[in-house]
Amino acid sequence: MHEQLMTTTADYGLARRMRHQLEPVHAVFWYAPEVFAEAAGLGYDVATRWPSYFAWRLAPLGAAGPRLAASACYSFSPDMVAEHVPAAWAVASPQQVLAARERAVDRMYKALLGEQIGAPGLAEAAELAREAALAAGTAGRAGGRQHGPALAWRAAPGAVARHQLAA
Numbered sequence: 699m700h701e702q703l704m705t706t707t708a709d710y711g712l713a714r715r716m717r718h719q720l721e722p723v724h725a726v727f728w729y730a731p732e733v734f735a736e737a738a739g740l741g742y743d744v745a746t747r748w749p750s751y752f753a754w755r756l757a758p759l760g761a762a763g764p765r766l767a768a769s770a771c772y773s774f775s776p777d778m779v780a781e782h783v784p785a786a787w788a789v790a791s792p793q794q795v796l797a798a799r800e801r802a803v804d805r806m807y808k809a810l811l812g813e814q815i816g817a818p819g820l821a822e823a824a825e826l827a828r829e830a831a832l833a834a835g836t837a838g839r840a841g842g843r844q845h846g847p848a849l850a851w852r853a854a855p856g857a858v859a860r861h862q863l864a865a
Contacts, residue, residue, distance in 0.1 A: 720827075727754075727802070727803065729747075730806040730809075733754075733806060735805075736799070736802040737802075739798065740789060740790040740795065742786075742790070748778075748782055749786070752771065752779060753786035753789070753790065754799055756792075757792040757796045758792070758796065761787045761791070763784070764776070764779060767779045767783040768780065
C-alpha cells in the first residue's frame with residue numbers, strides 16, 4: 699500500500715512538471731494575432747477575446763447551449779458563459795470555428811517556429827505528445843473528450859501539438 703501511494707505522488711509530480719513544460723505551447727493560442735485574425739475573419743468582435751473564446755473552446759462539442767457550455771467551462775461564471783455562448787453560434791457554426799482553429803494553429807506555429815516547423819526533433823516531440831494524448835483517460839474531462847478521437851490528427855507538428863495539449 700505504501701509503495702502505491704509513493705507511485706501516485708511521483709505521478710502527480712511528473713504531471714505537474716509536464717504541464718509546466720507544455721502549457722506555454724497551448725496557452726499561446728489564446729493570445730496569438732493569427733487566432734484573432736481568424737476570429738475576425740469569421741465575424742467575431744476581437745476588441746476582447748471573450749466573444750470568440752467560448753466558440754474556440756466549445757466547437758468540438760457542437761452548438762452547445764449555455765448549460766452544457768457552463769458545465770464544460772466550469773471555471774467561469776455560468777452568467778459569463780451564457781452571455782457569450784448563444785452569440786458565438788450566431789456568428790459562426792462549430793464546423794466553421796474548427797476549420798478556422800486549424801488554420802490559426804498552423805499559421806501561429808509557423809510564425810513562432812519558422813523553419814523549425816519541419817525539424818525532425820519537433821516532429822518526434824509532436825508524435826510522442828500525440829501518443830500520450832491518445833493514451834490518456836478522458837473520463838470526466840470534457841476538454842479531453844471534446845478534442846479526442848472526434849478530431850482527425852493532422853501531420854503538421856504544430857497542429858498535433860495544439861491538438862494533444864487541448865486533450
